Amino acid sequence: RKEVEQDPGPFNVPEGATVAFNCTYSNSASQSFFWYRQDCRKEPKLLMSVYSSGNEDGRFTAQLNRASQYISLLIRDSKLSDSATYLCVVNRPGGGADGLTFGKGTHLIIQP
Amino acid sequence: DTGVSQDPRHKITKRGQNVTFRCDPISEHNRLYWYRQTLGQGPEFLTYFQNEAQLEKSRLLSDRFSAERPKGSFSTLEIQRTEQGDSAMYLCASSKAVVNYGYTFGSGTRLTVV
Numbered sequence: 001r002k003e004v005e006q007d008p009g010p011f012n013v014p015e016g017a018t019v020a021f022n023c024t025y026s027n028s029a030s031q032s033f034f035w036y037r038q039d040c041r042k043e044p045k046l047l048m049s050v051y052s053s054g055n056e057d058g059r060f061t062a063q064l065n066r067a068s069q070y071i072s073l074l075i076r077d078s079k080l081s082d083s084a085t086y087l088c089v090v091n092r093p094g095g096g097a098d099g100l101t102f103g104k105g106t107h108l109i110i111q112p
Numbered sequence: 113d114t115g116v117s118q119d120p121r122h123k124i125t126k127r128g129q130n131v132t133f134r135c136d137p138i139s140e141h142n143r144l145y146w147y148r149q150t151l152g153q154g155p156e157f158l159t160y161f162q163n164e165a166q167l168e169k170s171r172l173l174s175d176r177f178s179a180e181r182p183k184g185s186f187s188t189l190e191i192q193r194t195e196q197g198d199s200a201m202y203l204c205a206s207s208k209a210v211v212n213y214g215y216t217f218g219s220g221t222r223l224t225v226v
Contacts, residue, residue, distance in 0.1 A: 004154075008152075034214050036214075041222075042219070043203060043217040043218060043219050043220050044155065044203075044217050045217070046213075046214040046215070046216070049213070049214060087154050087155075089214070099157070100145075100157070100214075100215060101157070102147075102154035102155045102156075103154050104152065104153055104154045105154055
């Protein structure tokens with residue numbers, strides 16, 4: 001099983017719709033979780049951290065399910081500008097760098 | 113500019129040549145990371161510094177790759193005898209010691225080996 005797995009998509013979603021993606025991770029000892037956004041040919045940028053109790057930032061909601069070892073990202077009222085690749089990131093305990101491991105990303109296309 | 117800076121933005125080199133990239137992290141960040149990203153993949157960890165000490169290297173970092181951070185500030189990544197398979201985006205990131213805030217990435221150096 002890969003350390004971090006995501007559905008690569010693409011997810012084609014009409015503007016204004018709600019879209020959700022999941023990501024699974026293999027190391028049950030992982031403690032830090034993030035979603036990053038990456039635009040085409042740009043660097044990844046931190047979208048939000050994911051906390052055990054779940055957290056919301058405007059139209060974005062992140063959830064963590066430790067029992068099933070997955071995290072999710074929900075985007076409400078999607079905008080054209082939300083089109084990007086969303087990278088799931090999980091720490092690898094014991095890794096000297098806190099071992100942030102990135103998934104391959106889920107490609108989202110918001111259609112007008 | 114208080115972000116992470118990388119130089120150059122693009123590099124085209126002939127196979128067999130050596131290349132060196134530079135990264136200037138956010139000044140108060142003592143951790144610095146190098147990642148490599150190819151098309152359709154997420155960033156893959158290469159190496160990590162805490163201050164000037166290189167504390168971890170990935171198995172992806174072959175003998176042709178070397179990274180330094182001599183004064184605990186900027187870092188360089190050198191690739192010797194480049195191969196076509198080295199073509200990728202090389203990303204530098206920095207963070208504070210507490211990584212719960214995630215990393216801040218630079219804009220990357222896109223390497224093309226011809």
